[in-house]
Amino acid sequence: MEALLQYAWKHKMFPLKPLVTTDGLAVEVIDTGLQNTDAGPDFFNAKVKLGGTVWVGNVEIHDKSSLWTAHGHDRDAAYDNVVLHVVGEADADAVTSAGRRVPQVQMDVPRSVSDNYAALLREDRYPPCRAVVPGLDRLTVHGWMSRLLAERLERKTADIARRVELCGGSWEAALFVTMARNYGFGVNGDAFERWALAVPLSAVAHHRDDLFQVEAMFMGQAGLLCPEAVPERYRADAEREGYFGKLKAEYDYLAHKFGLQPIDWTAWKFLRMRPQNFPHIRLSQLARLYHSRRADLSRLAECATADQMRSLLATEVTPYWETHYTFGSTSCRSHKGLSATSLDLLVVNTAVPMLFAYGRHRNDETLCGRAFDILAQLKAENNHIVRLWRQCGLQADNAGDSQALIQLKREYCDRKECLRCKIGYEYLKKRS
DSSP states (O other): OHHHHHHHHHTTOOOSSOEEBTTSOEEEEEEOOEEOOSSSOSEEEEEEEETTEEEEEEEEEEEETTHHHHTTGGGOGGGTTEEEEEEEEOOSOOBOTTSOBOOEEEOOOOHHHHHHHHHHHHOOSSSTTGGGGGGOOHHHHHHHHHHHHHHHHHHHHHHHHHHHHHTTTOHHHHHHHHHHHHHTTTTTHHHHHHHHHHSOHHHHGGGTTOHHHHHHHHHHHTTTTSGGGSOHHHHHHHHHHOHHHHHHHHHHHHHHHHTOOOOOGGGOOOTTOOGGGSHHHHHHHHHHHHHHTOSOHHHHTTOOSHHHHHHHHOOOOOGGGGSEEETTEEOOOOOOSOOHHHHHHHIIIIIHHHHHHHHHHHTOHHHHHHHHHHHHHSOOOOSHHHHHHHHHTOOOOSHHHHHHHHHHIIIIITTTOGGGOHHHHHHHTSOO
């Protein structure tokens, strides 16, 4: 397998017998070079000694040497500087576009490495590399977790940059959309993002001082003020209570004034969901938070601690929703603010990535560094990914660690990218 050959070359996992070219020249690998993930040779600026002569140039790797011609390298000047062709099977010559015959070495991946890799690919339990986890030293784990966290924040930065573009370059609007998506807490994330993109903040801003009008616009744009959105068994009670009708009348007026078009109410999911996570509750909380003017980007960028971010994002429902979960369906009066767990999730998934992305945008390393610091102040998330790694002996000490483990699972384990993983490397080099 070509990927495994590249991996063995990169990490100098060579067979015990001496490397020799197909022409009988002894091969000494001084520097394997820099791996190239784009078009062109697989490794740049390698340094190898062939029969006593040191060569500096590129290295190309294939399962079979005949793939050199099959891939058109014999007609591509980008491969003229290849000084060594590393192959699993030497079945043909490799010639450059200039007519030079490229030295070739047939290299076998050590049996222990190929067996370990096959075992990783076969394993259907998570994590597949659990056998080596207890023996990992703290420096290795810390370095890898730090890199994974940085990767995760960079990925979230790309998501936020896409939202900024969708919002016409407005970072404030992108914060609103990011916040809304995470108010879906997974199940309704897509619906909340779609809703937020349909909310014209420039229009809502004209009525920001009136909480009732903000809630009317939020509920209306969510499609929840059409009669069909109220379950039939609750419609009579909703009509009798009057709050639904008042919100609808206000929304109809605002929709006519601003030319608003709501999303389809069927986008929202309710099945097997706790009532406190119903869209109505989350939208009311968002309305109150928006009305408070606390969760603006300028104020978020001033936060230096996790506690400050929690205070910024803390919110409750409007009075009607203290005794309701949907229109017409009454419940006991209760506090329906964000729970401590929900609040921390919003800090981790909204505030911190936004701080990091905005810091990248402004080339402000202070903001980026603060994002890492705040994650270190928060408890690790308690999800199935974190629990499985804990059972293996890898403990997440804070939210930065738990975010790193989420990145590890989604971008490496789920995709079987063990060859790019530091823990996978430790597994591959272990002896049977």
